[in-house]
Amino acid sequence: MQMTFRWYGEGNDSITLKQIRQIPGIKGVVWALHDVPVGEVWPVERIEEVVKQAKEYELNTEVVESVNIHEDIKLGLPTRDHYIQTYKQTLKNLSQFGVKVVCYNFMPVFDWFRTDLFKEMEDGSTALFFDAQKVLALTPEQVVKNMEENQKDFTLPGWEPERLTDLQRLFDLYKDITEVDLLENLTYFLKEVCPVAEECGIKMAIHPDDPPFSIFGLPRIVKNKEDIGRLLRAVDSPANGLTFCSGSLGGNLANDLVDIVNSFADRIAFAHIRNVKHFEDGSFIESAHRVEDGSLPITGIINALHENGFDGYIRPDHGRHIWDEVCRPGYGLYDRALGAMYLQGAWDTNVLLKNGAAPKKTMQTV
Template identity: 55%
Template sequence: MIMSFRWFGEKGDSVTLNQIRQIPGVKNVVGALYDVPVGDPWPMDKILRLKRQVNDNGLALEVIESVNIHEDIKLGAPTRDMYIENYRESIRNLAKAGVKVICYNFMPVFDWVRTELFRPLGDGSTAMAYNHELLRNMSPNDLVAYVENNSNGFELPGWEKDRLSELKTVFEQYSDIDDEKLFENYKYFLEGIIPVCEEVGVRMAVHPDDPPRSLFGLPRIVINKKNLDRIVRMVDSPCNGITFCTGSLGANRENDLPEMIRYFGGMGKIPFAHVRNIKFLDGESYHESSHLSSDGSLDLYEIMKAFYDIHFDGYLRPDHGRTIWGEKARPGYGLYDRALGVTYLNGLWEALSKSNSAV
């Protein structure tokens, strides 16, 4: 396991690289370029500048999250070949800079969705939350306005204004796109990029839909074991893999996370993992919690044991944390609770390693 930590850049993050390097066990930064429009190729000079920033602080940059996919690719629009070619150029440039894994998603319109960004919890902290009943009474524009007005002044990944400025038009374009059509367009994309990934040694790792269910009538397909199995077999290659996000997949109560880790890990399909915890509320609603198993509904010991059992040697990072100790940060991505998450996950891993070596 290679422990890593997400960073949004010097202008977009309340956390600094100097702080990240002080977290025990963290040697890798998961980064991205946030000033390149979706669909444009990532320029070599900007990639190298990011790499230098990270390396100058004694950290490695081997995972990128995310090279976002233009909506025309998901829609199967006539312009998709141009955007796929741009994506191939980005992959080649990232490989030249030493990047090994690209985390991405195939979610229509919205990436992750939450109805609360700073829900007060009983211990005085706050956390992101998803209220399914509340969302049913919101319009897409209501949701966008809420996120924009409650993000602590940060522009959030997947919620960039240029992507969401024409919601009515985009929803009309998706009116005839169902799950099967989205699978078809997804396969076309993979067939276009995976040969380049094999050529340059980059592994793609799709992030599950967050939450793993249809929203506002949009198709969502990266939601469960059955669909993930179909995705990794659509283009059967070591470079076509999964970002195993326990919080996203865990929000579907039917997903058996340890079993899925062993299944896809046994196939060599998990190059990257996000590990976090959630606390179920009524029905399909939940709020995020600390990583500690007893604080949430997911058993992180069993999850980490599954990763240990498959001899996981990929990249792993703590995912969304609470906002604690008065920190002002982007929702889910403060320093303190994620650093506690690193320590907890490393502790579980050390205990698993030592207890098994003693047998």
């Protein structure tokens, strides 16, 4: 297992590589070229720039999150072949610098969605919050109006800036797109891209839908165990893999997260681990990583990954905003660093139990 940490780049992140390097156990950064418009080829010189920055702090850049997919591919428009070709070239460019995993999603219109970016918790910290009743009450037209009026508040990590200016058109385009249509379009994309990814030694690791159910009438196709199995069978390639995200799949408590890990362990290339606390009305808030603080079996997930010989990449996912930190919503330094340590502690416990006892160490000077 390699512990990593998401980083949004110099000038785009309040967190520095120097700070990330000081978190024990962190081996690499999960990164992207966020200013390159979706559908364009990532330039080699820009990729090399990030790789050099990370290497200066002895951090690898083997995981990219995300190379976003153009909506024309999701919609199955005639222009999709052009954007698939540019995607292939980006994979080739990334492979020159040792990238092993590309995390991506196939969520229409929205990436992950929350109603409140800084919901106050009982301890005074704030966190990302999903108000289920508020979402159920909103129509697509109201969503567009609200986001146009509050663009700054609704810009979430992973969203392309231009997405907010095009919402109504996208909603209109998806009116007649079913889940079957969306899955067919994803399968078409993967059949084109996976052979190139295989040649490049890259695993395409799809991220589950967040939340893992339809919102605003939009189709969702990576919601649960059945969806994941259907997708992995549709394109039976070693390059067609999964990003296991406990927080996304855990948005629906009907999902058995430990069973999902056990069922698809050989296809999980990347894992996002975070906890969420559920409420009776279907709402949820992103809590600290500890089992006691939320509703998800975090240590059970780590146990399952370890028992299945997981040797991929893992990162603490969305964190709370604590100790008065001013940061990108869900992506502060402090709580994610605490999460990284908690997850590594759970992993180390599995190692010790497997070995039967803690290894004896003699006193040493350095």
